Amino acid sequence: MSKKAIVLYSGGLDSTTCMAIARAEGFEPYAMSFQYGQRHSVELEKAREYAPRVGAVEHQVATIDLRKIGGSALTADIEVPKDREIEDDIPITYVPARNTIFLSFALGWAEVLESFDIYIGVNALDYSGYPDCRPEFVEAFENLANLATRAGVEGIGRYRIHTPLLHLTKADTIRKGLELGVDYALTHSCYDPVGDLACGRCDSCQLRLKGFAEVGVADPAAYVEGVR
Amino acid sequence: MSKKAIVLYSGGLDSTTCMAIARAEGFEPYAMSFQYGQRHSVELEKAREYAPRVGAVEHQVATIDLRKIGGSALTADIEVPKDREIEDDIPITYVPARNTIFLSFALGWAEVLESFDIYIGVNALDYSGYPDCRPEFVEAFENLANLATRAGVEGIGRYRIHTPLLHLTKADTIRKGLELGVDYALTHSCYDPVGDLACGRCDSCQLRLKGFAEVGVADPAAYVEGVR
Numbered sequence: 228m229s230k231k232a233i234v235l236y237s238g239g240l241d242s243t244t245c246m247a248i249a250r251a252e253g254f255e256p257y258a259m260s261f262q263y264g265q266r267h268s269v270e271l272e273k274a275r276e277y278a279p280r281v282g283a284v285e286h287q288v289a290t291i292d293l294r295k296i297g298g299s300a301l302t303a304d305i306e307v308p309k310d311r312e313i314e315d316d317i318p319i320t321y322v323p324a325r326n327t328i329f330l331s332f333a334l335g336w337a338e339v340l341e342s343f344d345i346y347i348g349v350n351a352l353d354y355s356g357y358p359d360c361r362p363e364f365v366e367a368f369e370n371l372a373n374l375a376t377r378a379g380v381e382g383i384g385r386y387r388i389h390t391p392l393l394h395l396t397k398a399d400t401i402r403k404g405l406e407l408g409v410d411y412a413l414t415h416s417c418y419d420p421v422g423d424l425a426c427g428r429c430d431s432c433q434l435r436l437k438g439f440a441e442v443g444v445a446d447p448a449a450y451v452e453g454v455r
Numbered sequence: 456m457s458k459k460a461i462v463l464y465s466g467g468l469d470s471t472t473c474m475a476i477a478r479a480e481g482f483e484p485y486a487m488s489f490q491y492g493q494r495h496s497v498e499l500e501k502a503r504e505y506a507p508r509v510g511a512v513e514h515q516v517a518t519i520d521l522r523k524i525g526g527s528a529l530t531a532d533i534e535v536p537k538d539r540e541i542e543d544d545i546p547i548t549y550v551p552a553r554n555t556i557f558l559s560f561a562l563g564w565a566e567v568l569e570s571f572d573i574y575i576g577v578n579a580l581d582y583s584g585y586p587d588c589r590p591e592f593v594e595a596f597e598n599l600a601n602l603a604t605r606a607g608v609e610g611i612g613r614y615r616i617h618t619p620l621l622h623l624t625k626a627d628t629i630r631k632g633l634e635l636g637v638d639y640a641l642t643h644s645c646y647d648p649v650g651d652l653a654c655g656r657c658d659s660c661q662l663r664l665k666g667f668a669e670v671g672v673a674d675p676a677a678y679v680e681g682v683r
């Protein structure tokens with residue numbers, strides 16, 4: 228019998244690749260998404276549609292309201308930046324404590340499922356500006372997980388936060404996914420889509436397009452006219 | 456100008472005492488409660504009513520759905536135990552990863568408010584069975600908080616998780632609160648109330664009644680007939 232793993236899953240390129248890696252590493256993926264008041268709610272519709280098609284045994288969408296907290300272009304009424312130079316500062320799309328909150332929910336679900344493995348597709352290269360995508364953040368969460376739970380008291384297992392994409396470039400991630408048979412048509416990355424079409428200009432689209440260009444493979448995602 | 460602090464606030468005896476301590480320590484308390492699918496939703500109505508009366512500058516109720524995670528008598532269809540001997544095992548009322556989730560939200564709000572102080576009324580004595588009420592859990596979260604946020608990257612401040620009740624008995628907490636002028640009629644503790652009345656028999660009621668008895672003061676809460 229395979230072991231269960233929670234995979235934080237947005238329906239995007241990174242988390243879908245993570246799911247394929249979890250499966251390749253012998254886990255049954257339990258996908259977890261969040262309805263967190265994001266502007267790009269098409270993301271969730273896509274995630275619901277794609278999750279079973281990319282191998283999730285079960286898919287749970289937890290509803291949390293980060294809009295009340297605010298402070299990000301992804302959750303408040305701040306415009307998503309377009310065509311910007313991606314640099315090392317913390318972008319306006321950073322959502323305060325988001326990965327901490329996501330991992331906390333994953334931990335709760337893991338504890339109930341008796342799983343000790345959580346996959347998260349964070350990346351320290353492309354998202355070097357996000358404090359909660361750094362290796363030291365992941366280590367601190369793993370340490371916390373083992374103190375916050377029954378397992379920490381009863382010693383029945385040890386939680387591991389798996390971050391297989393942490394040191395990969397976007398191109399490396401795409402190569403890895405293609406090796407594992409990921410169909411990237413079943414992924415959705417845009418922060419600010421126009422209907423079903425990706426904008427091609429937000430940070431997320433830019434990084435994705437650059438990644439596919441480096442690999443030399445056509446991105447199967449649907450973009451608004453004029454992109455590429 | 457006083458500094459802002461987030462106070463995790465349930466409307467109960469401990470968190471209300473925490474709020475009074477935060478004020479005594481020079482902070483403006485921003486109270487945060489959670490609608491997490493708890494059975495005892497009267498708790499939240501009371502919290503909304505009491506928060507401004509016990510000194511909260513602002514009160515936010517974040518909606519999160521822990522019912523999907525399940526695994527606890529407080530969120531799933533499992534009966535709340537009555538009249539049980541309170542021992543050292545992890546009780547069925549333990550909610551997986553609850554304090555981790557609560558603190559994560561508090562951290563997100565703190566970051567937006569530019570506050571570096573979070574108060575949580577955890578107690579290592581009365582709740583020795585809860586993994587996420589232990590000092591090592593609190594330390595691990597504080598460490599995480601300073602790595603998970605802009606502050607961790609930009610070095611603009613250091614988060615502190617304040618746990619003024621950590622080593623107090625319930626009686627000590629009540630004494631402390633009375634010193635600071637807390638009106639315990641404006642607190643609500645029961646896990647399984649009958650309408651507006653506390654049951655007097657769940658763990659939470661038992662601990663509260665024992666605390667007041669030790670202090671030698673009448674508990675101003677309203678209980679069902681026959682209690683006391």
